[in-house]
Amino acid sequence: MSDGDxxxxxxxxxxxxLCSHGYADLTMQDIADESPKSKAALHYHYDSKHDLLCAFLDYLYERFVERTADIEAEDPLDELLALVDVVLQKSESEPEAFETALLEIRAQAPYEPGFRERLGRFETYLVEAFVEVLSRGRDDGTFVADVEPEETARFLVTVLTGASTERVTVGHSVESTRRMLRSYVRQHLLAESGALEA
Amino acid sequence: MSDGDxxxxxxxxxxxxLCSHGYADLTMQDIADESPKSKAALHYHYDSKHDLLCAFLDYLYERFVERTADIEAEDPLDELLALVDVVLQKSESEPEAFETALLEIRAQAPYEPGFRERLGRFETYLVEAFVEVLSRGRDDGTFVADVEPEETARFLVTVLTGASTERVTVGHSVESTRRMLRSYVRQHLLAESGALEA
Structure with a gap:
């Protein structure tokens, strides 16, 4: 078996x-129990649970970047909505237990610089992806000329973060956020308002 | 000393x-250490840490309701912005450690129905407060006639939830959310666009 495998x-x-135990009580033994490897073998690869979870956040980041790279869209509007969908699908296709564990990890960020750094990288990547498609759509006339890509991108990411938190906290589906965001894009960003059916 | 005191x-x-220890490792002894009462006295009032934290969420809810009741506004626009500010000030006036502990509690909601019920009540209250002011402002011509109060209220609450999560996760100030929301209200909700300076 290669190192990559x-x-x-x-x-x-x-x-x-993480799905079975959540983050707070997770031990290296719990992870070994889900794997053909022994706890000692895990420790050969990762010094601590913290190191392993940092590697896990890197792994999630890479998978997310791959999924956004796979987006095939006809125009900036399609692409913007597809990007929103990738984030929301990530949220709704995972068991609630996993979303919950991720929120637990987010809540540890102030105490764990390694977590905060990785969560920040994730957020920066997403903001930049939105800025890129918003700028392109503004320049080609898809979006209104006075859209501010940076500010709008941050706004979209904040909404998506809020939707993920609410799913865990109060059990909301992300469906209403998808509807709200499509309506926001249609009414407020699109140059030819009404061209997109919600 | 009365029961209320x-x-x-x-x-x-x-x-x-909670500010000193966070949620995960908090014990009844930690709370007793911050109080003139003994751990036994705490147990006289609350059966468990869970019961005490449920009472604490009720306490936060009541204080929040009081703060929103104190809002004095000239018109629906002022009132909407003041409501946004009450939520954001709650966030920025608290130490990051407290916001973090609250996010830890949010992340426990799927495992703790008592937490989820209380967090849901908080969210419902806030959504209804926004619905009320949006409806009033639509009817008196402050806001655009086609505003959908329910959908817009949920959107605003999702943004505010996202801002609070991002403060903990990546250390963002809530200032950029305040600016984005004022700009959103000015550009998209206000009937006479431009009447409000950001």
Whole structure:
């Protein structure tokens, strides 16, 4: 088994262990129990639970970047909505237990610089992806000429973060956020208002 | 000391203990250490840490309702912005440690129905407050005639939830959310666009 395969196997075990145990009580033994590897073998690859979870956040980041790279869109409007959908689908296709574990990890960010750094990288990537498509759509006339890509991108990311938190906190589906965001884009960003059916 | 004073004292001790210890490792002893009361006395009032934290969420809810009741506004626009400010000020006037503890509590909601019920009540109250002022402002011509109060209210609450999560997760100030929301209100909700300077 290559190092890459071993890492992939450990990441999958970490995912299953987070779904079963949540973050707070998670131990290296829980992760080993979900994997063919022993706890000692996990420690050979990662010094601590913290290191392993940092690697896990890197793994999620890479998978997310791959998914956004796979977006095939006809124009900036399609692309913007597809990007929103990738984020929302990530949220709704995961079990609530996993979303919950991720929110637990987010809540540890102030105490764990390694977590905060990785969550910040994720957010920066997403903001930049929105800025890029908003700028392109403004320049080609898809979006209104006075759209401010940076400010709008941050706004969209804040909405998506809020939707993910609300799913865990009060059990809302992300469907209403999808509807609201499509309506926001249609009414406020699109140059030819009404061209998009919600 | 009346029961009310004792409860207030315990709530203040809980606040301090959450700021010092966070939620995950918090014990009844930590709360007793922040209070003139013994751990036994705390248990006289609350059966468990869970019961005490449910009472604490009720206490936060009541204080929040009082703060929104104190809003004095000239018109629906002022009132909407003041409501946004009450939520954002709540966020920025608290130490980051307290916001973090609250996010930890939010992340426990799927496992703790008592938490979820209270967080849901908080969210419902806020949505209804926005619906009320949006409806009034639509009817008196402050806001555009086609504003959908329910959908817009949920959108605003999702943005505010996202801003609070991002403050903990990546350390953003809520200032950029305030600016974005004022700009959103000015550009998209206000009937006479431009009447409000950001």
């Amino acid at each position: 071993a890492a992939e196997e450990i990441m999958c075990a970490t995912y299953r262990a | 004792a409860a207030e004292e315990i709530m203040c001790a809980t606040y301090r203990a």
